[in-house]
Amino acid sequence: MSVLTLTIEGRDVAGQTGHTILQVARENGIAIPTLCHLQGLSDVGACRLCVVEVEGQRKLFPACVTTIDEGMKVTVNSERLAAHRRRIVELLFTERNHICSVCVADRNCELQDLAVEVGLTHFDLPLLSPQAVVDATHERFGIDHNRCVLCTRCVRVCDEIEGAHTWDVMGRGTEARLITDMGIPWGDSNTCTSCGKCVQVCPTGALFEKGRSVAEARRRRPYLPYLVAHEGRTR
Amino acid sequence: MSKPRLATIWLDGCSGCHMSLLDMDERLFDITERVDIVYGALVDVKEFPEDVDVTLVEGAISSEDDLRKIYEVRRNTRVLVSLGDCAVTSNVPGMRNQIGPAAILERAYLENVTINPQLPGPMVPRLLAMSRPVHAVVKVDVFVPGCPPSADLIHSVLDDLISGRVPVTAGVTCFG
């Protein structure tokens, strides 16, 4: 495994072949906003918040799934990137029904925090206000599709860590929905082990523990060290 | 120099933003020394005046009456501030957008009544098909999200506006 050198935000940094821009940036204390990324799970580049500029290239690259190259010059913060990130968060907010004030995850939500981080104070895009349902058939947990941003963390944690693969995504575009098993109610799933990992990794109020009221979602991050320890084996 | 003319108006919201404004407590007296409150819940003025410097708008645009008022406000206001999530995103009033006004009116006025089931009208303002944020209808100059925005934030926004500064709310306050 060889060491590659590159610059991120004008700083000379080094990383190993196969490492991602995001990984190297974070090792060097350079912040890049992310949403679908969760350390310990495979990366899928779903949310596009971590896009960066690479010198000599017109298109933008998602830092979580772009591996480093020798001599690469990466820009993390620019007006163009800021505008893109703001627009991405805005798209996430306007695609479903995110009503922070009455959400179980109020004050404990990565989407809400991202709006502050990228400086989003309102939406120029119209709200789509889609019909979305709440599945509360599981004894302990529920899913509110109104709040889902399709980051697929739940799909990955269920598949890669728990090994159950209860969750998946059905449909395309704005029609895409998380499903349990082959699209049956969560409470009827016979693959779900009720481990609750999906609830713990959900960045928004989509997956919740029953009995929690507004702003009461607590993501028990003790799961994370376990996920991080696992990371060495997947890479 | 005469004092800035301040107005507040409440459309489809719960008054929580106005309550938060009052939560400035004693700072209210300081603010009211520095501005003329020309319209709003605390003063006795019936017609929205002309030539208003700053109007704080609470609430979403949900009825024909909201629509009429917001046009009037915009016409007479220099700096229009969307105060709180309902004005900024339509928030809780917007939750009906998935259902539509007809089903809601039916549930409230035809099903859940003991006698005289009927839909109110024609003397009441008709509900619009969608409850929308203020800036979906007129130009908004300053956005102050929050449910409600804190009294401290409202104070700093007012302080900026009175002093002729442009308030910056990006990165300061979140939705919810």
Added chain:
Amino acid sequence: MLNLAQIVQSHALSFFYLSSPDLLLGFDSDPALRNLVGVARQTPDLARDGVALRRFGQRIIERLGGKRIHPAWVVPGGVSRPLDASERDSILAEIPDARERAHRTLEWFKKNVASWTEEAAHFGDFPSLYMGLVHEGGNAAYSDGLLRVVDSSGWVMADGVDPRAYDEYLGETVEPWSYLKSTYFKPLGYPAGIYRVGPLARLNVAERLGTSAADAELAEYRDRLGRYPSSSFHYHYARLIEIVHCIDVIDEILSRPDILDPHVRARAQINRNEGVGVSEAPRGVLIHHYKVDDDGLVEWVNLVIATGHNNLAMNRSVLQTARHYIKGDQVKEGMLNRVEAVIRCYDPCLSCSTHAVGQMPLEVDIRDAEGSLLRQVSR
């Protein structure tokens, strides 16, 4: 305690911010000055007492619930976190100041009450029923009570009513000119079953409040006005007595040995599909009725709110006030202001009770005995 704090702040808002301009500066005074700022110029102490009392209530809400507006502290099964000793002590430390301000305001009101005799006689002074929550034994209840309905002569029309049976006693109807439904007492039918809720009604249905200073004030109130005051003008007076009472109950609650008990929440699954909750909100009886499915998702809700209970009475009060003050076809601003002020007595939600209109276009049609329009006045 959260509810009592809410009553204190809400009553302070109603009395000081919204109604004191009429009372202090006069119903006929210059509308441009007839507001809290005007009050602050004339009697800064009164205005500051109002701000301080409201802040007292709001701070309790903040300390208990994390924020002043929309605290999400009350949850199914209890509250989401216990009170800690430092919060309790902070609230206790503020009580003497609040108590002093509440009593000072009450004294001011009593001293001046004689000057509003005409308003008191025509601001919705009529017999009606009154409804409120009482504890067993007759003390006023602000939660966990049973419904009692009395008429203006004290005749008990219903008592010990389990809130779950509210719909056996209360009917709802729709008028084409309002989104606000009107509620009536079913046994008397509509519209004869007109009743009032809120401070005036609570003091009428209860035998006593249950704290000594407030009960002394209540005795004086009844000496002055009779056992069952029937003018909605007295909502103001009742409100001030309730502020005194609520502050003392908060003090009492905080002094209980188990107030810091960490066991504040029961957890349960869905055991039944329907539930009714009732409390005394600042403006009166508040009923929440829910139906949920077996998974706990809400399928149906009915809320019967104080302003709905009072709707028939408010309309009747407006009529009475208008009839008394509007004579001939000459209408002065102060007359119309009184028509609004009578609504402010009931302290309906902010938009309707306030001076801010355009939000509440007030039009008075003056007609002759045959009903033909002489003049239309609006403000």
